[in-house]
Amino acid sequence: MILVTGANGRPGSAVVAEFARHGEPVRALVRDPAKAEGLRELPGVEIVHGDMLWPETLESALAGVDRVLMISSAGPQMLETQCTFIDAASKAGVGHIVKFSGQESTDGFDPERFRSTRSHEQIQRYLIASGTPWTLLRPSQFMHVYFEEVPDIVGSGELRLPLGDTTLAPIDIDDIARIAYAVLTTPGHEGETYAMTGPEALTMAEAARHIADAIGKPVRYVDVSSEDKQRAWLEAGYPPPRAAAFAQLFEERRSLGTSTVDLSTHRRFGIEPTSFAQFARRNADVFRGDAPYTVTPA
Numbered sequence: 001m002i003l004v005t006g007a008n009g010r011p012g013s014a015v016v017a018e019f020a021r022h023g024e025p026v027r028a029l030v031r032d033p034a035k036a037e038g039l040r041e042l043p044g045v046e047i048v049h050g051d052m053l054w055p056e057t058l059e060s061a062l063a064g065v066d067r068v069l070m071i072s073s074a075g076p077q078m079l080e081t082q083c084t085f086i087d088a089a090s091k092a093g094v095g096h097i098v099k100f101s102g103q104e105s106t107d108g109f110d111p112e113r114f115r116s117t118r119s120h121e122q123i124q125r126y127l128i129a130s131g132t133p134w135t136l137l138r139p140s141q142f143m144h145v146y147f148e149e150v151p152d153i154v155g156s157g158e159l160r161l162p163l164g165d166t167t168l169a170p171i172d173i174d175d176i177a178r179i180a181y182a183v184l185t186t187p188g189h190e191g192e193t194y195a196m197t198g199p200e201a202l203t204m205a206e207a208a209r210h211i212a213d214a215i216g217k218p219v220r221y222v223d224v225s226s227e228d229k230q231r232a233w234l235e236a237g238y239p240p241p242r243a244a245a246f247a248q249l250f251e252e253r254r255s256l257g258t259s260t261v262d263l264s265t266h267r268r269f270g271i272e273p274t275s276f277a278q279f280a281r282r283n284a285d286v287f288r289g290d291a292p293y294t295v296t297p298a
């Protein structure tokens with residue numbers, strides 16, 4: 001049996017949907033079954049309830065599991081959550097843990113300088129030291145994070161980010177889900193690290209142009225100061241530590257300036273990379289403000 005954790009979240013639900021699309025059974029771990037309505041509609045999905053921070057809640061979720069895709073939120077508890085889960089899964093005899101990690105696309109980025117990227121590095125070391133066979137999935141920024149800019153895009157026709165002319169290489173979560181499905185359902189991935197980005201290093205002016213083309217309305221990139229963006233995040237209800245951490249991360253991206261595209265994993269699994277233009281067209285309703293979207297939770 002294959003278990004996907006964080007199954008109510010954005011990447012987790014996309015991976016579970018990919019299993020359903022292939023008619024392949026999968027077990028989906030959720031913290032809050034009330035939020036799992038979408039998953040319940042999918043064929044072949046067994047929903048189990050548990051909290052990765054509390055091993056005693058995971059017994060039935062981990063029973064008979066050969067392989068896990070381990071995902072949890074990128075918040076301050078990620079390190080404790082995933083290390084606790086690795087211990088529980090190893091103890092339960094899980095044969096292979098695939099860790100959903102991350103990797104900045106900007107050239108020269110030092111993951112040890114920022115809490116969230118540092119946590120991934122620490123968890124990876126913990127997983128490798130656990131002795132349980134492992135694989136690392138390391139996607140760049142999700143294209144879905146641009147949904148967080150919908151209020152400005154709809155309100156003023158502006159994409160307001162503190163990034164200057166920096167390029168980023170965001171990836172479509174559906175591409176990651178296809179790759180995760182292949183890793184989880186075929187042999188030979190133990191000890192492998194699969195880094196992946198989208199197919200282009202985009203300036204934010206180019207991203208704005210793709211969104212504008214998709215929705216048929218002008219969208220202009222406005223290079224705002226880090227302080228202004230941090231203020232906007234706070235006004236939008238982001239908790240202050242999260243707004244501050246984002247501001248720091250964006251300052252680093254801005255100072256590094258360029259990104260490198262890495263499609264080696266797409267090629268390895270025969271997955272056609274989704275461009276930002278395709279992603280924007282597929283989600284035109286969201287960018288027009290006509291469909292709901294999920295933002296990164298606090």
Ligand SMILES: NC(=O)c1ccc[n+]([C@@H]2O[C@H](COP(=O)([O-])OP(=O)(O)OC[C@H]3O[C@@H](n4cnc5c(N)ncnc54)[C@H](OP(=O)(O)O)[C@@H]3O)[C@@H](O)[C@H]2O)c1
Pocket residue numbers: 005006007008009010011012029030031032035050051052053071072073074075078081100101102103116139140141142145296297
């Ligand atoms: N955002 C990006 O651009 C990006 C890029 C690359 C990699 N990543 C990585 O992708 C991962 C997921 O990203 P995200 O935070 O944006 O995803 P998300 O949509 O918030 O999904 C995370 C899921 O994990 C669940 N979860 C958290 N703590 C849990 C616990 N103790 N027990 C059981 N389930 C738990 C959450 O449950 P609830 O639904 O109950 O809250 C949520 O459904 C993170 O590790 C992040 O660093 C993100």
